[in-house]
């Protein structure tokens with residue numbers, strides 16, 4: 001049974017704007033799921049619906065067995081960590097943590113016990129009597145986290161909690177968050193627009209665009225098997241191109257493309273004859289130009305950037321001047337612009353994406 | 366759509382509707398209350414100022430029988446109202462400009478310089494607001510008598526300037542503090558001397574503050590009663606002292622109505638700009654400091 | 655970095671002179687005069703001497719005692735009443751909805767009506783043949799008009815004070831509540847706090863400073879009121895300002911008037927500070943820290 005189950009949620013704001021279109025999301029108990037997407041795609045809206053700050057136009061939200069769709073936030077077993085932290089400015093760190101416990105009317109010893117545990121969990125014991133203004137950004141973030149943990153919610157909702165921290169701290173807190181989650185055993189719904197964060201932290205990533213879930217799955221799966229140009233492009237870097245499926249035998253397809261005829265190995269059949277495909281820059285292998293093997297083509301280099309662990313090379317196929325390609329070569333030195341290199345792509349590393357929408361000539365009903 | 370979600374949808378829609386309905390009822394109530402609370406009294410004042418003296422307005426007439434400008438005529442021609450209006454409108458702009466001029470250096474110091482005791486100095490500058498103005502007026506008049514200073518106009522001018530300078534200091538302090546230091550540094554970088562910096566940066570950027578302060582002080586001075594009454598009466602009248610003479614023990618309703626309407630004129634003009642004015646002054650957020 | 659050194663402080667001093675300097679000079683002169691006058695000086699009857707007689711007089715003056723407590727009561731009720739009335743509107747208008755802007759504009763109208771005009775509107779409304787009586791007669795609730803002007807308990811004065819000052823409290827509190835930030839309210843809900851708990855534990859402590867500022871200013875204004883009292887207040891007791899003026903003019907006793915004025919200032923100062931302190935105490939006791 002899922003710890004949280006969001007089913008067919010739609011949200012239309014008072015001004016008539018539809019921010020969510022029949023969104024479904026679920027997480028097992030103790031799972032860490034991430035809502036990932038560009039700014040404005042509806043992540044915060046979805047999180048606030050789960051928290052109960054907003055009421056959906058349609059759909060249901062379940063927590064365990066219970067349908068909580070109509071419950072106010074104060075009656076839900078969720079706790080939110082806000083992007084702005086939303087600490088109570090007139091209360092100390094302890095005061096902030098204790099607020100919710102007092103609202104629940106827990107016995108005093110239980111309150112104190114939980115405060116100690118939460119403070120220890122985020123290593124803030126020596127900042128306990130400071131008000132938010134006297135704390136650094138990272139410390140405020142920890143108080144916000146401790147405040148949520150102290151409620152012992154079954155689900156913790158995170159709205160871009162790390163976006164106000166500097167890069168170093170951010171990476172450190174990622175690990176700590178996962179460790180805390182294992183320790184306290186809550187289910188996490190984590191919102192971010194940072195793909196690296198999503199890939200690093202999640203059990204399951206839900207990729208959102210314009211109020212819809214466009215793909216979900218474990219990080220490796222959606223990184224390796226994007227189902228659309230949007231996903232391919234948003235998660236990492238991809239060379240996206242148009243192709244036409246010519247023939248197939250089993251899971252092996254032959255496709256015409258700007259790179260010439262390509263072999264594609266795919267369990268998932270193409271969605272149309274005429275469609276988009278992609279491959280990742282790091283999947284290109286350097287070959288010798290004489291080999292002329294499978295999925296092999298020559299690249300005229302226009303730009304190259306040496307980044308230490310890899311070299312980023314931009315260029316175009318010698319027989320398709322208007323197609324720009326990016327390849328990333330590991331453990332390789334500089335490549336001079338103007339030279340030609342030969343690369344090959346493993347057929348299993350090329351993905352079918354969505355069909356190419358033709359200009360509507362004869363519309364099928 | 367399943368039955369459950371449909372039910373959910375209906376439930377949400379009705380709670381949504383409820384909230385809107387409650388708001389609409391509250392709005393309706395407030396409009397009704399403010400009608401009785403604010404607009405009806407003002408309308409009554411307007412009507413009373415137009416009651417013709419020949420046929421009094423009394424129960425059970427819903428409206429006066431004859432309307433005319435006779436009261437306005439009479440007040441204008443046979444009382445000191447024109448003089449009072451002249452006095453008030455000679456006083457208020459002068460008070461405004463003198464207060465702004467005197468407040469400027471202090472506001473600059475408060476807004477842009479650091480020095481020990483600044484917060485105490487800022488609190489002290491509010492003293493005229495927190496002293497009961499009627500008592501201050503009486504003691505000030507004693508001081509003036511003692512000094513044998515009998516120029517009514519100047520006495521009231523001085524009193525008003527001191528009384529309202531805190532507003533000017535407060536508003537201008539915010540204006541000066543909000544001028545970005547980067548701009549000033551940039552101007553210095555381009556070899557602008559103090560005078561050039563003042564003209565090209567401070568003046569344009571603080572101008573809205575000056576305008577707001579001037580308007581506010583103008584209004585406060587026009588309305589001010591205690592000082593004008595204590596220092597001016599009986600021979601130097603302003604609009605509020607005239608109005609006062611028609612209220613109280615010898616209540617002359619129609620005359621009071623006329624003077625009230627005259628007194629409220631500048632405020633009505635400003636009412637149109639109220640939100641913008643308050644916004645530019647930063648009064649709403651600036652009161653906690 | 656705070657610049658130090660003589661030059662800097664000389665500059666600050668010069669800058670403060672025309673603004674703060676004038677204010678402090680004026681206030682000290684007036685306060686010194688008040689003290690001296692209350693101690694027998696400047697009586698303008700040619701027999702000045704230093705004496706505590708006039709202060710002793712206060713102890714046995716029943717009229718004084720009644721005025722003092724009357725003004726104290728009016729000031730306290732006005733300050734608390736205006737703030738208490740403003741809070742529901744502040745919370746209602748915290749988040750914008752259709753029509754909320756117009757509502758807040760309507761609520762602020764009294765801010766722009768001069769005090770004396772407000773007094774006239776009230777008197778006109780409530781007087782023997784005013785609209786209030788007219789309306790009640792029309793509906794048939796009463797046969798004869800009520801004489802409710804100058805009611806003995808000062809209800810009229812209280813209505814006027816609250817009418818005039820509520821928008822001022824509204825203005826200050828709106829600014830304070832708006833600066834709390836939506837997320838903080840949501841976080842409180844998330845932690846299980848209902849509307850009442852949010853108000854007590856979040857809104858009240860975070861608006862305390864603005865609430866105190868509003869109360870102090872309203873308290874002082876109402877404690878020193880003259881015009882509302884004379885126009886709409888009871889014939890007895892006097893308000894402090896009124897009693898001071900009566901003593902000075904009718905009684906011709908400037909020294910005793912000075913004592914009353916001093917007491918009024920003391921009441922304004924200590925009364926408003928104690929009220930602010932009590933409010934802080936109440937808020938802090940009620941809410942979590």
Ligand SMILES: Nc1ncnc2c1ncn2[C@@H]1O[C@H](COP(=O)(O)OP(=O)(O)O)[C@@H](O)[C@H]1O
Pocket residue numbers: 013014015017019037038039040041042043044045046
């Ligand atoms: N209260 C609101 N009223 C109307 N539209 C809103 C409201 N809040 C958010 N939106 C719109 O809904 C969309 C999704 O917003 P949000 O959930 O905040 O996106 P994200 O968190 O992914 O950046 C945006 O286009 C935003 O403009």
Ligand SMILES: [Mg+2]
Pocket residue numbers: 043044045
């Ligand atoms: Mg967001």
